[in-house]
Amino acid sequence: MIARLTTAASAAAAAATLLPAVAAAQLVEPAPGRLEIVGLAPNACVVRTPPAASGDNMTFQPQGNAAGQITITETVDSAARPRGGSLNLVVPIVCNSPHRVVLTSRSGGMRRAGQPVAQPGPFAELLPYSVNAMWGPSTSELLTSERSRLVIDSAGARAGGLSLSFAIAPGGQPLVAGTYSDEIVLELQAAN
């Protein structure tokens, strides 16, 4: 049972205006004995690959490019009921300006691959989980059974580790046999 974690960081499209004081088309007379030096650090976030981690019945393997794979070692018990598990990931992030952290579950939970079975009976084909995100002083929780997106807004620049705590509750509905997966997309948006 796998979940893929992918990340994306966007820089604000602020690089177009470099020097507010100097218009490209105008000829500016240079002043004698004087030199102005100017440079722009555009609004941006960078994300690094989280290190490998293991928790209770769950592991994370980095796959480069700030992405990786979360694997549930034993998804169900002998009665096809979820064993549950937990995992904590730390994602290294630097944002040099106000920004937003967005975490999205593509499938709304661990979803069974392939055609839905005709008569599932008491068996489910979707395994819900939760993600608790902590970034600086802010926390937010995502329960896939309720919604598929969480957002954390940061009023200023921040560098550090975004903590993601994944949890699957043990017990509950038994699951139809098959391969279950989800894609969790982490996106950093620097302010414009």
Added chain:
Amino acid sequence: MALIPAGAAAQSGDLTRDFGVTGSVPGACAIGAPRLAPGAQINFLGLNGSTLQIDQLVDPTTLSTSAASAEVQFPASCAFPHRVRLESQNNGLWQTSERGAQPPDGFGHAVPYRALVQWAAENLRLDADAKIRRIADGSVFVEAEASGDLLLRLEIDPGATNTSANAPLLAGVYGDTLRITLEPLQ
């Protein structure tokens, strides 16, 4: 001063005038406008008027300072022994718009650099260390008259910030103003 031609047919003898001459040598030292020196600049877009623009101030993968260097020439001349003075307005590249009092932990918010002047066989180095935002200056004595091109070289080291090396820089426009003056010693 007009000279009356000697030996005009209608006149007898030379006519001369005495003229008192008063005056001074105006501005014994002068420095002109900057232009790019020949040779490669690294990570600079060029000179626009008096503004030297850095191409990529930060490395997009680390958000810390990228290396940059450039050389600029100023035509200059001085008819007397003189002092060359280099002044930095900010002591480093500082954000032109101040954003809030306390920068967050782990970020740089100013960029140190070196400015090196070569003029008339003398060298002057100013380390704009960006520790405190203030005017920083240095000077060197030139013991003879001189004229030609004054060379100013700027160097920014990779990862250079006013906090720790390789710290990411807060987003914003960073700048400084350098002024060069030649002062005659009389």
